[in-house]
Amino acid sequence: xxxxxxxxYDEYHHALFQFLFYMVRNRESAEDLVQEVxxxxxxxxxxxxxxxxxxxxxYSIARHVAIDWLRKQSRRNKRFLIFDIQESESVLxxxxxxxxxxxxxxxxxxxxxxxxxxxxxxxxxxxxxRYIQSLSISETAQVLSWTESKVKTTQHRAIKELRKWLxxxxxxxxxxxxxxx
Amino acid sequence: MEQIKWNDEKIEQHLKNLPPIKDKRSKQELYLxxxxxxxxxxxxxxxxxxxxPALATACALVLFGVFVPDLMPKEMQENKVAIDVDKExxxxxxxxxxxxxxxxxxxxxxxxxxAYHSPIQESSLDSIGIDQDWVTVGYLDEQAQLVVxxxxxxxxxxxxxxxxxxxxxxDPLAAGLxxxxxxxxxxxxxxxxxxxxxPAGSIYESxxxxxxxxxxxxxxxxxxxxxxxxxxxGKAGYDFSNYGVVKDWDLKVPGAPHYRFDTESTDVFIVSLxxxxxxxxxxxxxxxxxxxxxxxxxxxxxxxxxxxDLQLEVKKTGEHSVEITFPDSFxxxxxxxxxxxxxxxxxxxxxxYDFNSVKFTNTGLDSIGPYQLNEPIEGITGQNVFNYQ
Numbered sequence: 001x002x003x004x005x006x007x008x009y010d011e012y013h014h015a016l017f018q019f020l021f022y023m024v025r026n027r028e029s030a031e032d033l034v035q036e037v038x039x040x041x042x043x044x045x046x047x048x049x050x051x052x053x054x055x056x057x058x059y060s061i062a063r064h065v066a067i068d069w070l071r072k073q074s075r076r077n078k079r080f081l082i083f084d085i086q087e088s089e090s091v092l093x094x095x096x097x098x099x100x101x102x103x104x105x106x107x108x109x110x111x112x113x114x115x116x117x118x119x120x121x122x123x124x125x126x127x128x129x130r131y132i133q134s135l136s137i138s139e140t141a142q143v144l145s146w147t148e149s150k151v152k153t154t155q156h157r158a159i160k161e162l163r164k165w166l167x168x169x170x171x172x173x174x175x176x177x178x179x180x181x
Numbered sequence: 182m183e184q185i186k187w188n189d190e191k192i193e194q195h196l197k198n199l200p201p202i203k204d205k206r207s208k209q210e211l212y213l214x215x216x217x218x219x220x221x222x223x224x225x226x227x228x229x230x231x232x233x234p235a236l237a238t239a240c241a242l243v244l245f246g247v248f249v250p251d252l253m254p255k256e257m258q259e260n261k262v263a264i265d266v267d268k269e270x271x272x273x274x275x276x277x278x279x280x281x282x283x284x285x286x287x288x289x290x291x292x293x294x295x296a297y298h299s300p301i302q303e304s305s306l307d308s309i310g311i312d313q314d315w316v317t318v319g320y321l322d323e324q325a326q327l328v329v330x331x332x333x334x335x336x337x338x339x340x341x342x343x344x345x346x347x348x349x350x351x352d353p354l355a356a357g358l359x360x361x362x363x364x365x366x367x368x369x370x371x372x373x374x375x376x377x378x379x380p381a382g383s384i385y386e387s388x389x390x391x392x393x394x395x396x397x398x399x400x401x402x403x404x405x406x407x408x409x410x411x412x413x414x415g416k417a418g419y420d421f422s423n424y425g426v427v428k429d430w431d432l433k434v435p436g437a438p439h440y441r442f443d444t445e446s447t448d449v450f451i452v453s454l455x456x457x458x459x460x461x462x463x464x465x466x467x468x469x470x471x472x473x474x475x476x477x478x479x480x481x482x483x484x485x486x487x488x489x490d491l492q493l494e495v496k497k498t499g500e501h502s503v504e505i506t507f508p509d510s511f512x513x514x515x516x517x518x519x520x521x522x523x524x525x526x527x528x529x530x531x532x533x534y535d536f537n538s539v540k541f542t543n544t545g546l547d548s549i550g551p552y553q554l555n556e557p558i559e560g561i562t563g564q565n566v567f568n569y570q
Contacts, residue, residue, distance in 0.1 A: 002216075009212075013208075013211075014201070017202065018203075022199070031204060031206065034211075035215055038211075038215045061312075064337075071404050072501070101201065101202050102199075105200060112196065112199070113199060120373055121372075121373065122372050123372070127196060131196035145338060159189050159192055159193065163188070163189065166192065
């Protein structure tokens with residue numbers, strides 16, 4: 001088991017942790033969830049039949065773990081909040097402080113991160129997988145068990161949604177000229 | 182000052198430049214945490230009998246069949262018990278019957294289930310190393326007075342795809358249910374919204390009072406979807422007899438006490454008061470209030486799983502965890518199948534109130550059915566699980 005863990009860690013840990021963080025937007029939760037992913041993977045590893053690539057299999061498990069967590073969070077809040085599910089998730093995640101990696105970034109980057117929460121869960125998954133994780137359309141489709149066409153459509157809608165929210169944010173003129181960092 | 186507008190390229194570039202977030206723990210620290218849990222899970226997986234709830238139910242029925250004659254009063258055995266063995270397979274539900282024969286024991290009006298459909302634990306979906314998932318579909322009982330949610334273990338897929346697949350596959354009549362209005366629909370999804378398209382005149386007036394609850398129990402039992410949109414042959418809205426044209430509903434499944442429902446086919450289901458069409462405002466707001474009424478018979482043929490006047494003590498131990506203590510005067514019996522069903526009903530009720538971890542105390546037992554009672558029971562999911570042969 002140790003050998004398998006070592007290899008998976010070396011090849012995928014950074015990517016898996018990053019994926020989970022950008023899905024749940026909370027470092028401590030991402031730490032718990034990445035552990036959960038390894039536990040599921042290691043328990044099932046002997047039966048992994050290679051129908052999909054190891055990479056997309058791992059992302060697929062991570063995605064399920066993240067969605068389970070998000071659903072539990074929304075259930076946790078539903079008795080106390082009158083908002084709908086997406087709104088309650090947003091409220092919850094708004095309470096989390098920005099990670100230090102983001103605190104030092106320019107306002108435009110922070111705004112973008114903040115506006116991502118306005119996207120639907122499907123849209124967020126596609127944004128994270130396609131742009132932050134740099135997965136191809138085909139890999140993203142495998143992870144999400146979608147058609148490639150659906151990935152493209154969702155990606156397009158996600159960018160459109162982000163643009164709608166970002167256009168409402170004032171004061172980015174100078175930063176955009178400067179670059180993105 | 183004219184504000185610069187974002188464009189698609191800038192957004193994409195910014196997304197690619199979001200900073201990497203790193204796990205601050207060391208590899209070794211992480212491995213130690215994981216190792217402990219993997220070993221623990223493997224240990225649990227070694228328990229040979231209760232790996233799958235399906236198998237658990239079958240075994241429980243076998244046990245029950247063995248012990249029932251000894252448990253019944255002698256005169257009941259002699260005078261009032263009729264044992265019917267129906268060798269015609271129902272063509273379904275391997276989990277719920279001990280063999281190809283479906284057996285029902287009738288003692289006066291009390292019917293021992295031929296097929297009891299237990300809930301499922303999330304851990305059992307992962308225990309055999311195959312990526313499994315589940316789905317729940319709401320069906321109406323024969324009188325169309327109750328929504329009976331039926332769950333199926335499936336391959337991983339989009340939730341709506343799984344619903345569509347099971348609607349085609351499952352024969353509700355074989356389980357004593359009448360069907361589902363969803364069987365007449367074209368069901369698709371857009372993001373968190375499910376879209377139901379019926380041809381005009383598809384919904385009977387008698388089905389309408391339960392329709393919202395049926396749709397919620399199907400699509401929002403774990404908050405999968407939060408809204409339904411109706412269409413008629415592709416056009417927005419559906420014209421209901423009682424409600425007029427409705428374009429959409431918000432979906433939510435509230436916490437509710439759970440009861441026993443027996444069908445004519447002697448299948449036994451666990452359903453909540455929400456299944457009777459009640460609104461959230463008409464249901465108990467807290468778990469202890471719900472447990473308090475679970476020893477009472479309810480409308481529409483719902484029977485209690487809890488013995489009359491059983492006082493359970495409820496202590497919240499965490500945001501999603503609760504400890505339920507049985508009174509000294511009551512002890513569970515591992516051989517009593519009704520006790521196992523009672524535990525299932527309490528777990529489902531607790532889950533509906535957002536308690537995913539339940540620790541039972543003062544039960545007098547270490548385990549019952551698939552549950553280890555000396556540790557919290559977690560991850561109850563699905564309801565009335567059917568497994569195909």
